[in-house]
Ligand SMILES: Nc1ncnc2c1ncn2[C@@H]1O[C@H](COP(=O)(O)OP(=O)(O)OP(=O)(O)O)[C@@H](O)[C@H]1O
């Protein structure tokens with residue numbers, strides 16, 4: 001028997017070799033991952049040897065991981081189940097404020113600390129909506145920006161990734177830039193508001209978490225969703241584990257009674273949505289006050305967390321897959337039209353539409369904004385339109401508002417406003433033709449394509465609308481625009497409820513003009 005190298009030493013040598021190979025690829029600019037802990041250690045040792053690093057700087061030690069990253073005493077119900085689950089596809093589904101985003105962020109932050117060198121991606125349909133919501137929650141959960149926090153954000157107020165001192169990284173990217181989301185194999189993906197994704201988009205993501213080259217012993221795709229229609233693909237995917245979240249899972253809203261309390265009493269007067277005894281906090285009472293005021297499917301979905309369809313929707317045949325489309329550059333030669341519906345407390349809407357040589361209508365850009373004066377909107381419309389030429393600008397009838405537009409150089413023609421025939425005309429266009437396509441379609445990034453060229457200090461989606469949890473763009477109105485009910489409670493298919501109709505009114509004016 002030859003005197004072999006002792007095992008620990010052999011392992012160390014192998015690791016060093018690996019780190020050296022990695023160093024070569026880093027030096028050659030070929031590295032695709034953040035530095036491995038082994039390489040980090042090697043470089044730090046080398047720098048220390050050369051006296052370039054103070055002797056007290058050591059590679060990250062897992063025992064220095066922040067304890068609160070693993071503290072889940074405040075994560076309960078659905079969030080707790082999510083935290084412990086190792087299923088590949090996991091989905092937290094529930095109404096508003098049930099703590100879905102908070103719990104998801106808690107989980108991924110803990111995994112990034114636990115597995116040095118792990119890489120996760122946080123994504124949502126658009127980057128602007130992601131940084132306005134989940135990224136802020138993540139920063140609060142992980143303590144980013146606090147004086148003692150060792151996580152470093154890159155990208156300033158447009159964060160692109162977060163580096164952990166153990167070599168882990170959280171990428172932040174919107175699916176309006178899919179290459180950023182999909183470049184490279186990852187340990188996990190967290191998809192915020194997953195119901196906004198099509199099945200096809202979702203599957204391109206799961207295809208990137210197959211475990212090739214992963215650091216974690218298992219890979220995961222975590223979604224948080226608000227319920228949609230029962231026909232949604234999320235409900236018909238057996239491999240996706242669905243966990244329902246309730247309002248009383250959120251500890252800032254509900255405080256459960258200790259176990260020995262077996263009946264409601266003065267101190268513990270409430271029953272939570274899961275049926276347990278406890279009490280709603282002051283914040284909880286405020287939230288319920290707002291959420292309980294919702295009606296129809298919004299109440300069912302966002303207060304109760306149920307996957308239901310609206311009764312008596314006007315455009316029953318609306319299908320997100322068929323009536324919205326991925327953006328593409330509009331050829332200069334296509335006819336273009338703008339349509340405007342005035343509003344101040346209600347949203348002001350302007351749609352930009354183009355007609356292809358076959359007569360198909362594409363809505364390629366939109367403004368959907370409350371509390372914007374017509375004069376401001378006019379400037380914005382002029383800026384966004386740039387060099388584009390329009391066949392017509394069709395407008396709601398308000399004389400004063402039209403005069404304001406005219407004074408700023410936007411000549412308009414009044415819309416043809418008959419409701420029922422207009423709805424019929426839009427429906428005819430929404431029919432799926434022999435080529436499996438509809439004759440009207442809305443770009444999926446309609447509001448983002450406006451924001452990208454925005455020249456005013458405003459953001460879209462309009463925060464007043466996202467806060468009230470009402471539609472913030474035309475495509476979202478379809479599911480909520482319903483017929484009024486007659487005395488017997490049946491939908492009166494002549495007269496829609498005048499609610500969630502701002503973009504859809506524009507669409508109606510547009511179709512009536514074109515057809
Ligand atoms: N476990 C928790 N610990 C502390 N605070 C929490 C916890 N869960 C929720 N919260 C608080 O409640 C707020 C709402 O929670 P969260 O954003 O996770 O709800 P959500 O279910 O994602 O809602 P939405 O459906 O509106 O996106 C959080 O911003 C946070 O302040």
Ligand SMILES: [Mg+2]
Pocket residue numbers: 100101102224
């Ligand atoms: Mg959320």
